[in-house]
Amino acid sequence: MASNAQQTAGPAVRSRNTPARVAAWAAALGAGLIVAIVAAPMFWLLYGGLYTAFMFLCGLVAIPAGHLGRRRGKRLGGQDRGKALLAIVTGWLLILFALVLVLAYVGLVAGLGVLSDSAS
Incomplete structure (x- = not known):
C-alpha cells in the first residue's frame, strides 16, 4: 500500500536554488574577465571599457x-548556500x-596630461 501511494505521487520534485546558480555563473563570468x-x-587595451x-x-x-x-537555501535545508556566499x-x-x-585609468590619463603640459 505504501509503495502504491509513492507511485501515485509521482517522482519527487527536487527543488533547485536558481538564484544561487545565477549568482555563481555571474561571479564565474566576472572572474573569467579578470583572467x-x-x-x-x-x-x-583595445576594449578596456x-x-x-x-x-x-x-x-x-x-x-x-x-x-x-x-535565503532560498535556508528554506531548502542548506542547499547551495556556500555557493551563494x-x-x-x-x-x-x-x-x-x-x-x-x-x-x-583616470590616474594614467591625468598623469599623461600633466607630463604633456609640463613638456611644452
Missing part, C-alpha cells in the same frame, strides 16, 4: 542573486577590481 585581462592585456563594464555588471548581478540564493564575496571583489581599474 582574460591578465592573460591578454592587449584585448583590455567593455571589460570593466561587464565586470562591474557581473558583480551587480552576483551580489543580489547571492543574497536571494542564501562565494558568489557574494566574488561579486564584491569584482566591483572593487572594476573601480580600481577605472581609478588606474
Whole structure:
C-alpha cells in the first residue's frame, strides 16, 4: 500500500536554488574577465571599457542573486548556500577590481596630461 501511494505521487520534485546558480555563473563570468585581462592585456587595451563594464555588471548581478540564493537555501535545508556566499564575496571583489581599474585609468590619463603640459 505504501509503495502504491509513492507511485501515485509521482517522482519527487527536487527543488533547485536558481538564484544561487545565477549568482555563481555571474561571479564565474566576472572572474573569467579578470583572467582574460591578465592573460591578454592587449584585448583590455583595445576594449578596456567593455571589460570593466561587464565586470562591474557581473558583480551587480552576483551580489543580489547571492543574497536571494542564501535565503532560498535556508528554506531548502542548506542547499547551495556556500555557493551563494562565494558568489557574494566574488561579486564584491569584482566591483572593487572594476573601480580600481577605472581609478588606474583616470590616474594614467591625468598623469599623461600633466607630463604633456609640463613638456611644452
